[in-house]
Amino acid sequence: MSNELYVSARYLPFGDNALLVEFSDTISLEANLKVTVLSEAVTKAKMRIEELVPTYRSLLIRYDPLKTTYEQLVFQLKDLEKTLDKPSPETKRQKIAIPVVYGGEYGPDLAYVAKHHRLTEQQVVKLHSSREYRVYMIGFVAGFPYLGEVSDEIATPRLETPRLKVPAGSVGIAETQTGIYPCEAPGGWQIIGRTPLVLFNPMQQPPTPLKAGDTVNFEAISEKEFRTIEKQTRTKLSQRNKSE
């Protein structure tokens, strides 16, 4: 990962109803911080827009062409951007702990990742669960958080042949990224473990506990603890569904 920020942000049209503010063409913490800061400033400024989609290095702004124009929005955004020169302190970001049972049937690629780096499985688990990760963005499937960055000591390329089905809750590594599959989906990430937490629930508002800019850390748990948490989560969910 590099820190190649553009000299100034690029404003790019996206069809007749959106625009993109791009800060970099690579993955970098600096660019992602810019995205978060601008996203929050736009929300605070109560601009006439429909929705914001923060991603690794750019912010998509969807607007209604009947309410505003592209030029008007770019003008307002550039004005707003000037006031954000100093990286504002990122306040009130959530910190969320994700319990994970590593290896075995829950993490079928843990052995490969360990072998790839000439480490023991325990060392991989320790390296993965001993740092905090930033939620760079949510995408791919509903509720999938792209987290970064893992230690170079465990960064591993994707599988050569993606799996057709990765179970819900699977925690994976792809290069220096780590992520969690909120529902069963096809995927090529190296799966090293699984969380019993439910990361996407369309009955809830918002549907996922994580958002771009949040901080996540992983906690190694046993299979028994996994089952206990899974049971609790299910009971909670079914109670909530009944009460609705």
Add this chain to the structure above:
Amino acid sequence: MKVFQVINAGLFTTVQDLGRYGYLRYGVPISGAMDTFSLTAANLLVANNENDACLETTLVGPKLQTLATTQIAITGGNCSPTVNGQRVAMWQTLTLREGDVVSFGRMESGCRAYLSIQGGINVPLLLGSRSTYVRGGFGGLEGRQLKIGDVIEASDMSLLTVEYSLPIKHVPRFTNQLAAHVVLGPQDNMFTEKGLSTFLSNPYKVTLEADRMGYRLEGSVIEHVLKADIVSDAILPGAIQVPRNGKPIVIMRDAQTTGGYPKIAAVGTADVDLLGQAKPDDVIEFSKVTVKEAQERTREYYKLLKTLRGLLDRKAVNV
């Protein structure tokens, strides 16, 4: 209230409304009708809210048995609908009695038809919408396409004393040759001059890999400058991605919310609806417009919807 029993589900029939907006940042696609104009018209023709849930059919429509007296309208691509074997008109209110069988025939034009039911289809509202997102397994009828034996319920029922029909001049015509207006970008700088001109001067054919997520197109290879990968960023319906093979992919309403291929251009709002009626072997030609021109087209399009509302409202007042 139970209105229909599904005798035959058709190829791919789902419950859709105008879409699930405001959740892209959580990775939730917009979904909703592939042709929102036709869905809106279907709802207006039975005096529903414009955003009420309807059935969206794909190429081969379903066969439905009526369980209670109701009113419906069928719009969208010309799907040769019948009631008890007799051809019925599209784009107009139809009154059905218990036992009537509604059937969809040959798709004469377009790809998708919409069936509205007076009162709107009663399925749970999830994240502000009743639209089905089949890949995510939620919304609509249990997050899936219709199957034999399903029962379709309407939210409430009040029969209209007048049957509306949409004046023929407002009925959209769907052909096998589609003209889509695009705004270049956001990543048009990743294509050579030659690549851009290839894209704008050649027809592209819709392949069999075409569904609610998007359409893979076949045609002249579009040349990238260097790379064909970007760091994943947000995508919206209408975006046109070009992966390494140089063949464009049009993003539609159930697509994932982020993608790693450069986007050469994006189709404007009105033309996204038009593309929603495209089917395999249809041919799309792209032409370049400015953002301003694209927005002017969108305004015209919304004006047409306003006209529609006016026409149907006036009739209601006359009753």
